Amino acid sequence: MDDHTSDPSVTPPPGGTTPAGWNAAEGHWEHATLRRATIHGVRLFNGGAYHESHDCFELEWYNYGRGTEESAFLHGMVQVAAGAYKRADFDESVERRSADHPSGARRERSESLDGSNGEPASGQRPRGNVDGMRSLFRTALQYLHGIPRDYYGVDVLEVRTTLTNAIEDPSRIDEWRIPIDGERPSARAADFEYVDGLEE
Template sequence: MDAHLRAGIAVYDAGRFHAAHDAWEDYWLELDAGRDERFLHGLIQFTAVVHHGRTENWSGAQGLAESAGEYLAGLPADYRGVNLDDVRPFLARAAEDIEAVDWDHPPALRHHGETLDYEALDFEATAVAAGVLAEAEGYDDGVVADAVDYARDELDDRGEGRFVGLLFSFVREGEHRPVVYHRLRDHVERERQKDDDVRGLFDERSG
Protein backbone atom coordinates (compact mmCIF):
# COMPACT_ATOMS: atom_id res chain seq x y z
CA MET A 1 0.00 0.00 0.00
CA ASP A 2 2.84 2.38 0.81
CA ALA A 3 3.97 2.74 -2.81
CA HIS A 4 0.46 3.59 -4.01
CA LEU A 5 -0.13 5.94 -1.11
CA ARG A 6 3.12 7.87 -1.58
CA ALA A 7 2.73 8.03 -5.35
CA GLY A 8 -0.75 9.53 -5.06
CA ILE A 9 0.40 12.05 -2.47
CA ALA A 10 3.30 13.15 -4.68
CA VAL A 11 1.01 13.52 -7.70
CA TYR A 12 -1.44 15.53 -5.60
CA ASP A 13 1.27 17.73 -4.09
CA ALA A 14 2.50 18.44 -7.63
CA GLY A 15 -0.90 20.00 -8.33
CA ARG A 16 -2.36 17.08 -10.28
CA PHE A 17 -5.41 16.93 -8.03
CA HIS A 18 -7.62 14.93 -10.36
CA ALA A 19 -4.94 12.46 -11.43
CA ALA A 20 -3.87 11.65 -7.87
CA HIS A 21 -6.79 9.30 -7.25
CA ASP A 22 -5.57 6.97 -10.01
CA ALA A 23 -2.65 5.99 -7.81
CA TRP A 24 -5.06 4.68 -5.19
CA GLU A 25 -8.15 3.49 -7.03
CA ASP A 26 -7.07 0.05 -8.28
CA TYR A 27 -5.55 -0.79 -4.90
CA TRP A 28 -8.65 0.46 -3.08
CA LEU A 29 -10.97 -1.66 -5.23
CA GLU A 30 -9.18 -4.81 -4.07
CA LEU A 31 -9.57 -4.03 -0.36
CA ASP A 32 -12.12 -5.61 1.92
CA ALA A 33 -14.25 -3.36 4.10
CA GLY A 34 -12.24 -1.87 6.93
CA ARG A 35 -10.15 1.11 7.93
CA ASP A 36 -7.81 1.01 4.93
CA GLU A 37 -10.76 0.82 2.54
CA ARG A 38 -12.46 3.78 4.24
CA PHE A 39 -9.19 5.70 4.31
CA LEU A 40 -8.47 5.37 0.59
CA HIS A 41 -12.12 5.91 -0.32
CA GLY A 42 -12.06 9.14 1.65
CA LEU A 43 -8.79 10.30 0.07
CA ILE A 44 -10.08 9.53 -3.42
CA GLN A 45 -13.19 11.59 -2.74
CA PHE A 46 -11.09 14.36 -1.15
CA THR A 47 -9.06 14.76 -4.35
CA ALA A 48 -12.32 14.83 -6.32
CA VAL A 49 -13.61 17.58 -4.02
CA VAL A 50 -10.51 19.67 -4.69
CA HIS A 51 -10.78 19.09 -8.43
CA HIS A 52 -14.48 20.01 -8.56
CA GLY A 53 -14.00 23.01 -6.28
CA ARG A 54 -11.19 24.42 -8.39
CA THR A 55 -13.36 24.09 -11.50
CA GLU A 56 -16.34 25.66 -9.65
CA ASN A 57 -18.49 22.56 -9.86
CA TRP A 58 -20.06 23.45 -6.53
CA SER A 59 -22.73 20.76 -6.40
CA GLY A 60 -20.26 17.99 -7.17
CA ALA A 61 -17.75 19.28 -4.65
CA GLN A 62 -20.18 19.83 -1.78
CA GLY A 63 -21.80 16.41 -1.88
CA LEU A 64 -18.45 14.66 -2.08
CA ALA A 65 -17.04 16.78 0.75
CA GLU A 66 -19.69 15.49 3.12
CA SER A 67 -19.23 11.90 1.94
CA ALA A 68 -15.42 12.05 2.14
CA GLY A 69 -15.62 13.43 5.66
CA GLU A 70 -17.82 10.52 6.69
CA TYR A 71 -15.36 7.97 5.30
CA LEU A 72 -12.44 9.59 7.13
CA ALA A 73 -14.32 10.16 10.39
CA GLY A 74 -13.06 8.12 13.31
CA LEU A 75 -9.66 7.36 11.83
CA PRO A 76 -6.59 8.52 13.77
CA ALA A 77 -5.41 12.02 12.88
CA ASP A 78 -2.24 10.59 11.31
CA TYR A 79 -3.64 7.35 9.94
CA ARG A 80 -1.06 5.66 7.70
CA GLY A 81 1.11 8.72 8.27
CA VAL A 82 -1.23 11.10 6.42
CA ASN A 83 -2.30 14.45 7.87
CA LEU A 84 -6.02 13.80 8.20
CA ASP A 85 -6.12 16.54 10.83
CA ASP A 86 -5.76 19.01 7.93
CA VAL A 87 -7.97 17.16 5.46
CA ARG A 88 -11.05 16.67 7.65
CA PRO A 89 -11.52 20.34 8.69
CA PHE A 90 -11.16 21.35 5.05
CA LEU A 91 -13.87 18.86 4.05
CA ALA A 92 -16.12 20.09 6.86
CA ARG A 93 -15.79 23.70 5.66
CA ALA A 94 -16.50 22.66 2.08
CA ALA A 95 -19.58 20.68 3.12
CA GLU A 96 -20.90 23.65 5.10
CA ASP A 97 -20.19 26.53 2.70
CA ILE A 98 -18.60 25.42 -0.54
CA GLU A 99 -18.01 28.89 -1.97
CA ALA A 100 -16.27 30.16 1.16
CA VAL A 101 -13.35 27.76 0.72
CA ASP A 102 -10.04 29.08 -0.62
CA TRP A 103 -9.81 26.75 -3.60
CA ASP A 104 -6.52 28.26 -4.72
CA HIS A 105 -4.87 26.85 -1.60
CA PRO A 106 -6.26 23.41 -0.75
CA PRO A 107 -4.42 21.59 2.02
CA ALA A 108 -1.22 19.84 1.04
CA LEU A 109 -1.03 16.15 1.78
CA ARG A 110 1.85 15.08 3.99
CA HIS A 111 3.26 11.65 4.72
CA HIS A 112 4.91 11.32 8.11
CA GLY A 113 5.05 15.10 8.32
CA GLU A 114 6.53 15.77 4.89
CA THR A 115 5.04 16.89 1.60
CA LEU A 116 6.27 14.64 -1.18
CA ASP A 117 7.79 15.52 -4.50
CA TYR A 118 8.70 12.97 -7.14
CA GLU A 119 12.31 12.91 -5.97
CA ALA A 120 11.13 11.41 -2.67
CA LEU A 121 9.64 8.32 -4.32
CA ASP A 122 11.42 4.97 -4.39
CA PHE A 123 11.21 2.72 -7.43
CA GLU A 124 7.87 1.08 -6.62
CA ALA A 125 6.16 4.40 -5.90
CA THR A 126 7.78 5.88 -9.02
CA ALA A 127 6.39 2.99 -11.07
CA VAL A 128 2.88 3.79 -9.81
CA ALA A 129 3.35 7.50 -10.49
CA ALA A 130 4.63 6.77 -14.00
CA GLY A 131 1.42 4.95 -14.86
CA VAL A 132 -0.69 7.76 -13.41
CA LEU A 133 1.18 10.46 -15.31
CA ALA A 134 1.13 8.47 -18.55
CA GLU A 135 -2.65 8.18 -18.40
CA ALA A 136 -3.15 11.79 -17.33
CA GLU A 137 -0.96 13.18 -20.11
CA GLY A 138 -2.05 10.90 -22.93
CA TYR A 139 1.00 8.68 -23.25
CA ASP A 140 0.66 4.99 -24.08
CA ASP A 141 0.29 3.41 -20.66
CA GLY A 142 1.06 0.01 -22.17
CA VAL A 143 4.54 1.25 -23.05
CA VAL A 144 5.02 2.52 -19.51
CA ALA A 145 3.70 -0.72 -18.00
CA ASP A 146 6.16 -2.76 -20.09
CA ALA A 147 8.96 -0.38 -19.13
CA VAL A 148 8.16 -1.02 -15.47
CA ASP A 149 8.38 -4.78 -16.06
CA TYR A 150 11.72 -4.44 -17.83
CA ALA A 151 12.97 -2.16 -15.05
CA ARG A 152 12.03 -4.75 -12.42
CA ASP A 153 14.02 -7.34 -14.38
CA GLU A 154 17.00 -4.98 -14.32
CA LEU A 155 16.67 -4.48 -10.58
CA ASP A 156 16.51 -8.23 -10.03
CA ASP A 157 19.56 -8.83 -12.23
CA ARG A 158 21.93 -6.02 -11.27
CA GLY A 159 20.11 -3.37 -9.24
CA GLU A 160 20.05 -0.71 -11.96
CA GLY A 161 19.70 -0.19 -15.70
CA ARG A 162 18.46 2.05 -18.48
CA PHE A 163 14.76 1.34 -17.90
CA VAL A 164 15.12 2.15 -14.21
CA GLY A 165 16.83 5.43 -15.01
CA LEU A 166 14.36 6.38 -17.72
CA LEU A 167 11.36 5.71 -15.49
CA PHE A 168 12.77 7.94 -12.77
CA SER A 169 13.42 10.62 -15.39
CA PHE A 170 9.94 10.25 -16.87
CA VAL A 171 8.36 10.97 -13.50
CA ARG A 172 10.81 13.52 -12.14
CA GLU A 173 11.62 15.60 -15.23
CA GLY A 174 8.24 17.02 -16.19
CA GLU A 175 9.71 19.59 -18.54
CA HIS A 176 11.49 16.87 -20.50
CA ARG A 177 8.82 14.18 -20.17
CA PRO A 178 7.93 14.05 -23.89
CA VAL A 179 11.57 13.46 -24.86
CA VAL A 180 12.07 10.90 -22.10
CA TYR A 181 8.89 9.09 -23.14
CA HIS A 182 10.08 8.76 -26.74
CA ARG A 183 13.37 7.27 -25.55
CA LEU A 184 11.47 4.95 -23.24
CA ARG A 185 9.14 3.88 -26.05
CA ASP A 186 12.07 3.17 -28.38
CA HIS A 187 13.75 0.95 -25.79
CA VAL A 188 10.48 -0.84 -25.04
CA GLU A 189 9.86 -1.51 -28.72
CA ARG A 190 13.35 -2.98 -29.09
CA GLU A 191 12.84 -5.24 -26.08
CA ARG A 192 9.44 -6.32 -27.37
CA GLN A 193 11.03 -7.23 -30.70
CA LYS A 194 13.68 -9.29 -28.92
CA ASP A 195 10.96 -11.09 -26.98
CA ASP A 196 9.05 -11.77 -30.20
CA ASP A 197 12.19 -13.08 -31.89
CA VAL A 198 12.87 -15.50 -29.03
CA ARG A 199 9.28 -16.73 -29.05
CA GLY A 200 9.52 -17.17 -32.80
CA LEU A 201 12.56 -19.41 -32.43
CA PHE A 202 10.76 -21.70 -30.04
CA ASP A 203 7.63 -21.70 -32.20
CA GLU A 204 9.70 -22.80 -35.20
CA ARG A 205 11.33 -25.59 -33.21
CA SER A 206 8.02 -26.82 -31.84
CA GLY A 207 6.59 -26.84 -35.37
Protein backbone atom coordinates in the same frame (compact mmCIF):
# COMPACT_ATOMS: atom_id res chain seq x y z
CA MET B 1 -0.26 -8.63 6.12
CA ASP B 2 -1.80 -10.03 2.94
CA ASP B 3 0.58 -11.32 0.30
CA HIS B 4 -1.14 -9.35 -2.46
CA THR B 5 -0.53 -6.08 -0.59
CA SER B 6 3.04 -6.77 0.53
CA ASP B 7 6.07 -5.15 -1.04
CA PRO B 8 9.45 -5.31 0.71
CA SER B 9 10.71 -2.34 -1.34
CA VAL B 10 8.42 0.09 0.54
CA THR B 11 10.55 1.87 3.13
CA PRO B 12 9.73 2.32 6.82
CA PRO B 13 8.32 5.60 8.11
CA PRO B 14 10.94 8.34 8.56
CA GLY B 15 12.55 9.28 11.85
CA GLY B 16 11.44 6.24 13.80
CA THR B 17 7.79 7.33 13.79
CA THR B 18 5.07 4.70 14.13
CA PRO B 19 1.98 5.81 12.22
CA ALA B 20 -1.10 3.62 12.07
CA GLY B 21 -0.43 0.92 9.49
CA TRP B 22 3.23 0.43 10.48
CA ASN B 23 3.89 -2.81 12.36
CA ALA B 24 6.89 -1.79 14.46
CA ALA B 25 7.25 -5.20 16.11
CA GLU B 26 7.69 -6.94 12.76
CA GLY B 27 9.25 -4.01 10.89
CA HIS B 28 6.86 -3.72 7.96
CA TRP B 29 3.72 -1.97 6.76
CA GLU B 30 0.53 -3.95 7.27
CA HIS B 31 -0.23 -3.21 3.61
CA ALA B 32 2.87 -1.91 1.86
CA THR B 33 1.06 -1.33 -1.43
CA LEU B 34 -1.35 0.97 0.43
CA ARG B 35 1.58 2.98 1.76
CA ARG B 36 3.14 3.21 -1.70
CA ALA B 37 -0.15 4.29 -3.33
CA THR B 38 -0.69 6.82 -0.54
CA ILE B 39 2.74 8.41 -0.98
CA HIS B 40 2.23 8.78 -4.74
CA GLY B 41 -1.40 9.88 -4.37
CA VAL B 42 -0.54 12.58 -1.84
CA ARG B 43 2.36 13.94 -3.89
CA LEU B 44 0.21 14.05 -7.04
CA PHE B 45 -2.56 15.83 -5.13
CA ASN B 46 -0.06 18.34 -3.78
CA GLY B 47 1.22 18.93 -7.32
CA GLY B 48 -2.30 19.71 -8.55
CA ALA B 49 -2.62 16.43 -10.48
CA TYR B 50 -5.96 15.60 -8.87
CA HIS B 51 -7.14 13.12 -11.49
CA GLU B 52 -3.91 11.13 -11.20
CA SER B 53 -4.08 11.30 -7.40
CA HIS B 54 -7.63 9.96 -7.55
CA ASP B 55 -6.44 7.04 -9.68
CA CYS B 56 -3.68 6.11 -7.20
CA PHE B 57 -6.16 5.86 -4.35
CA GLU B 58 -8.94 4.25 -6.37
CA LEU B 59 -6.86 1.48 -7.93
CA GLU B 60 -5.41 0.55 -4.51
CA TRP B 61 -8.89 0.66 -2.96
CA TYR B 62 -9.88 -2.35 -5.08
CA ASN B 63 -7.51 -4.51 -2.98
CA TYR B 64 -9.64 -4.26 0.16
CA GLY B 65 -12.99 -5.66 1.17
CA ARG B 66 -15.96 -3.49 1.94
CA GLY B 67 -16.15 -2.36 5.54
CA THR B 68 -12.42 -2.46 6.22
CA GLU B 69 -10.49 0.48 7.60
CA GLU B 70 -8.21 0.41 4.56
CA SER B 71 -11.18 0.57 2.21
CA ALA B 72 -12.73 3.48 4.12
CA PHE B 73 -9.47 5.46 4.11
CA LEU B 74 -8.84 4.94 0.40
CA HIS B 75 -12.45 5.64 -0.54
CA GLY B 76 -12.27 8.84 1.49
CA MET B 77 -9.08 9.91 -0.27
CA VAL B 78 -10.67 9.16 -3.66
CA GLN B 79 -13.42 11.60 -2.69
CA VAL B 80 -10.88 14.21 -1.52
CA ALA B 81 -9.06 14.12 -4.87
CA ALA B 82 -12.31 14.15 -6.84
CA GLY B 83 -13.60 17.12 -4.82
CA ALA B 84 -10.41 19.09 -5.41
CA TYR B 85 -10.70 18.26 -9.11
CA LYS B 86 -14.25 19.66 -9.13
CA ARG B 87 -13.05 22.85 -7.42
CA ALA B 88 -10.07 23.35 -9.71
CA ASP B 89 -12.31 24.09 -12.72
CA PHE B 90 -10.94 21.89 -15.45
CA ASP B 91 -12.78 23.64 -18.23
CA GLU B 92 -11.62 22.51 -21.68
CA SER B 93 -11.05 26.14 -22.67
CA VAL B 94 -8.49 26.75 -19.93
CA GLU B 95 -6.60 23.45 -19.83
CA ARG B 96 -2.90 23.90 -20.38
CA ARG B 97 -0.12 21.43 -19.94
CA SER B 98 2.33 22.37 -17.25
CA ALA B 99 6.02 22.29 -18.09
CA ASP B 100 6.97 21.54 -14.48
CA HIS B 101 5.38 18.07 -14.64
CA PRO B 102 7.17 15.53 -16.83
CA SER B 103 4.03 13.95 -18.21
CA GLY B 104 2.40 17.31 -18.78
CA ALA B 105 -0.64 15.89 -17.01
CA ARG B 106 -1.19 18.74 -14.60
CA ARG B 107 -3.68 21.29 -15.78
CA GLU B 108 -3.33 24.89 -14.78
CA ARG B 109 -6.14 26.45 -12.79
CA SER B 110 -8.11 29.24 -14.36
CA GLU B 111 -7.76 32.65 -12.78
CA SER B 112 -11.41 33.51 -12.20
CA LEU B 113 -11.42 34.61 -8.58
CA ASP B 114 -11.01 37.95 -6.94
CA GLY B 115 -8.91 36.27 -4.24
CA SER B 116 -11.12 37.15 -1.30
CA ASN B 117 -13.36 34.25 -0.31
CA GLY B 118 -13.46 31.74 -3.12
CA GLU B 119 -16.43 33.32 -4.80
CA PRO B 120 -16.27 34.77 -8.32
CA ALA B 121 -15.37 38.38 -8.92
CA SER B 122 -18.13 40.59 -10.24
CA GLY B 123 -19.31 39.41 -13.64
CA GLN B 124 -17.37 36.14 -13.55
CA ARG B 125 -18.70 32.62 -13.27
CA PRO B 126 -17.98 30.52 -10.15
CA ARG B 127 -14.76 28.56 -10.22
CA GLY B 128 -15.30 24.86 -10.67
CA ASN B 129 -18.28 22.87 -9.53
CA VAL B 130 -18.56 24.01 -5.92
CA ASP B 131 -21.71 22.01 -5.21
CA GLY B 132 -20.01 18.87 -6.54
CA MET B 133 -16.94 19.60 -4.42
CA ARG B 134 -19.05 20.02 -1.29
CA SER B 135 -20.93 16.78 -1.92
CA LEU B 136 -17.70 14.83 -2.44
CA PHE B 137 -16.10 16.35 0.66
CA ARG B 138 -19.13 15.46 2.79
CA THR B 139 -18.85 11.87 1.56
CA ALA B 140 -15.10 11.89 2.23
CA LEU B 141 -15.72 13.01 5.80
CA GLN B 142 -18.08 10.07 6.32
CA TYR B 143 -15.45 7.61 5.07
CA LEU B 144 -12.62 9.23 7.06
CA HIS B 145 -14.62 9.32 10.30
CA GLY B 146 -12.87 7.06 12.80
CA ILE B 147 -9.72 6.59 10.72
CA PRO B 148 -6.61 7.04 12.92
CA ARG B 149 -5.21 10.56 12.73
CA ASP B 150 -1.83 9.42 11.33
CA TYR B 151 -2.98 6.69 8.97
CA TYR B 152 -0.10 5.42 6.85
CA GLY B 153 1.63 8.73 7.58
CA VAL B 154 -1.21 11.01 6.40
CA ASP B 155 -2.38 13.68 8.85
CA VAL B 156 -6.02 12.57 8.64
CA LEU B 157 -7.07 15.04 11.33
CA GLU B 158 -5.87 17.93 9.17
CA VAL B 159 -7.55 16.41 6.12
CA ARG B 160 -10.90 16.23 7.95
CA THR B 161 -10.51 19.77 9.33
CA THR B 162 -9.63 21.22 5.93
CA LEU B 163 -12.55 19.48 4.21
CA THR B 164 -14.96 20.74 6.86
CA ASN B 165 -13.67 24.29 6.42
CA ALA B 166 -13.74 24.05 2.60
CA ILE B 167 -17.41 23.04 2.65
CA GLU B 168 -18.12 26.46 4.18
CA ASP B 169 -15.43 28.39 2.28
CA PRO B 170 -14.29 26.62 -0.91
CA SER B 171 -11.18 28.79 -1.21
CA ARG B 172 -9.74 26.94 1.82
CA ILE B 173 -8.83 24.06 -0.50
CA ASP B 174 -7.19 26.16 -3.23
CA GLU B 175 -3.58 26.18 -2.03
CA TRP B 176 -3.85 23.39 0.54
CA ARG B 177 -1.38 20.50 0.44
CA ILE B 178 -1.91 17.20 2.23
CA PRO B 179 0.68 16.47 4.93
CA ILE B 180 2.35 13.06 5.00
CA ASP B 181 5.17 12.16 7.37
CA GLY B 182 5.17 15.76 8.63
CA GLU B 183 5.91 17.22 5.18
CA ARG B 184 3.92 18.44 2.19
CA PRO B 185 5.78 16.91 -0.75
CA SER B 186 4.86 17.69 -4.35
CA ALA B 187 4.72 15.50 -7.43
CA ARG B 188 7.86 14.17 -9.05
CA ALA B 189 8.45 12.25 -12.26
CA ALA B 190 8.33 8.95 -10.32
CA ASP B 191 4.77 9.70 -9.18
CA PHE B 192 3.54 10.16 -12.73
CA GLU B 193 5.40 7.02 -13.81
CA TYR B 194 3.74 5.10 -10.97
CA VAL B 195 0.20 6.11 -11.95
CA ASP B 196 0.93 5.57 -15.64
CA GLY B 197 2.01 2.02 -14.75
CA LEU B 198 -1.28 1.40 -12.94
CA GLU B 199 -3.28 2.28 -16.01
CA GLU B 200 -1.51 -0.24 -18.27
